Amino acid sequence: MKIMQTTTPSNSLQSFEEHESEVRSYIRAFPAVFERAQGSQLFDERGQAYLDFFSGAGALNYGHNHPQLKQELMDYLAGDGITHSLDMATGAKRHFIDKFQSVVLEPRQMEYRLLFPGPTGTNAVEAALKLARKSTGRSTVFAFQGGFHGMTLGSLAITSNTMKRGGAGQALSHTRLLPFDGEMKDGMDSLTFLQNALETAQREGELPAAVVLETVQCEGGVRVASAHWLRGVERLCRQAGVLLIVDDIQAGCGRTGRFFSFEESGVRPDIVCLSKSLSGLGIPFSLVLLRPELDVFQPGEHNGTFRGHNLAFVTAASALSFWEDHRFQRTVAAKALLLQDRLDSLVESQPELEMEVRGRGLVQGIVFEDQELAGQVAKECFARGLIIETAGHHDEVLKFLPALTMDVALLEQGLEVVEASLQAVASQLPQESVLV
Numbered sequence: 001m002k003i004m005q006t007t008t009p010s011n012s013l014q015s016f017e018e019h020e021s022e023v024r025s026y027i028r029a030f031p032a033v034f035e036r037a038q039g040s041q042l043f044d045e046r047g048q049a050y051l052d053f054f055s056g057a058g059a060l061n062y063g064h065n066h067p068q069l070k071q072e073l074m075d076y077l078a079g080d081g082i083t084h085s086l087d088m089a090t091g092a093k094r095h096f097i098d099k100f101q102s103v104v105l106e107p108r109q110m111e112y113r114l115l116f117p118g119p120t121g122t123n124a125v126e127a128a129l130k131l132a133r134k135s136t137g138r139s140t141v142f143a144f145q146g147g148f149h150g151m152t153l154g155s156l157a158i159t160s161n162t163m164k165r166g167g168a169g170q171a172l173s174h175t176r177l178l179p180f181d182g183e184m185k186d187g188m189d190s191l192t193f194l195q196n197a198l199e200t201a202q203r204e205g206e207l208p209a210a211v212v213l214e215t216v217q218c219e220g221g222v223r224v225a226s227a228h229w230l231r232g233v234e235r236l237c238r239q240a241g242v243l244l245i246v247d248d249i250q251a252g253c254g255r256t257g258r259f260f261s262f263e264e265s266g267v268r269p270d271i272v273c274l275s276k277s278l279s280g281l282g283i284p285f286s287l288v289l290l291r292p293e294l295d296v297f298q299p300g301e302h303n304g305t306f307r308g309h310n311l312a313f314v315t316a317a318s319a320l321s322f323w324e325d326h327r328f329q330r331t332v333a334a335k336a337l338l339l340q341d342r343l344d345s346l347v348e349s350q351p352e353l354e355m356e357v358r359g360r361g362l363v364q365g366i367v368f369e370d371q372e373l374a375g376q377v378a379k380e381c382f383a384r385g386l387i388i389e390t391a392g393h394h395d396e397v398l399k400f401l402p403a404l405t406m407d408v409a410l411l412e413q414g415l416e417v418v419e420a421s422l423q424a425v426a427s428q429l430p431q432e433s434v435l436v
């Protein structure tokens with residue numbers, strides 16, 4: 001295998017530190033120079049192996065360089081397949097559209113049009129917001145505290161993290177953030193709060209165009225909405241004539257067990273945003289699904305140079321084949337059970353760390369009462385060769401995002417590293433905070 005030659009084959013971060021913007025972030029948590037990866041393992045330039053519980057923040061649900069996806073891409077490139085086409089027709093694009101129809105939409109009796117926005121998740125959210133506003137003629141959008149939808153101005157306006165919002169350098173308007181499932185505000189549960197907000201907006205002639213939500217707020221700290229709450233939000237939207245947009249960018253593509261994260265709840269969003277693991281190989285690719293009545297853009301009214309990407313069409317179509325077979329879904333469910341069980345035992349075995357487990361499917365989190373500890377545990381994990389990130393408004397959650405395809409043996413191995421890291425952090429706690 002040909003590996004990129006560098007002048008400093010020593011995990012040196014000097015070039016990044018001297019020349020890259022201060023905005024760089026994950027490189028600070030995982031300070032190594034990564035060279036190659038396969039399945040759930042990455043290797044740095046010194047050949048050191050790392051287990052991956054991060055999966056490119058959810059962009060690698062099928063692991064790194066899945067052999068089937070990689071082969072299809074190599075064949076396509078070897079055959080001089082079209083790599084760039086704007087939104088002209090290509091065989092690769094048609095194959096993806098037909099496969100998405102037959103593997104995802106038809107079996108679920110879903111009728112959506114497919115809109116390919118720019119390649120990143122935030123491009124999908126922006127397109128969804130524009131569609132909702134244009135089709136309803138209303139400009140306000142409701143979203144939820146703890147939600148994360150991307151860094152461009154429209155998506156940032158419905159993202160609640162104050163540090164990220166601060167990066168805008170301008171007012172973020174035409175949005176309102178409401179309490180999420182499980183949160184109370186003004187003595188009201190979140191559904192009653194939403195109902196009141198919609199009724200007030202209706203009385204004042206200021207109904208929002210849409211309500212946008214994540215079924216699991218992954219970046220927000222693995223906060224899971226119940227099926228009851230999701231159905232409640234859908235009912236309130238329908239009653240008020242407001243669109244429901246599900247941002248399934250991180251929780252979708254099988255992360256919670258089924259292809260869409262809202263399937264189990266029975267909710268039928270008006271618009272769905274997909275990205276991250278849709279291409280299956282980490283190639284930037286996004287898709288907006290919309291009810292046919294909402295298909296209101298004029299030809300070219302929402303365009304872009306990288307709207308739809310042929311290399312991603314190839315790998316995404318190939319990745320859909322995993323969903324043709326129910327066995328895949330069953331293996332994800334089995335691994336999710338194993339992960340939940342093991343996390344429950346870990347949390348019980350270290351009561352002095354005051355932790356709680358929450359999550360759905362293969363997105364799980366350990367929430368620490370002491371907000372500093374999640375970062376310390378992640379750091380200990382990295383020192384032991386495991387890549388795992390933190391999430392939540394204060395980075396108080398250790399977030400587990402293994403590939404859906406991760407070998408059970410490697411999953412167990414990663415959990416052993418987490419256990420050792422928890423023990424290391426517990427042993428450094430000041431004596432008075434130890435309960436026993």
Ligand SMILES: Cc1ncc(COP(=O)(O)O)c(C=O)c1O
Nearest residue numbers: 120121122148149150247249250
């Ligand atoms: C739910 C959700 N929506 C949108 C985005 C933005 O995607 P991108 O970073 O590709 O713009 C993310 C990214 O983490 C996300 O988790």
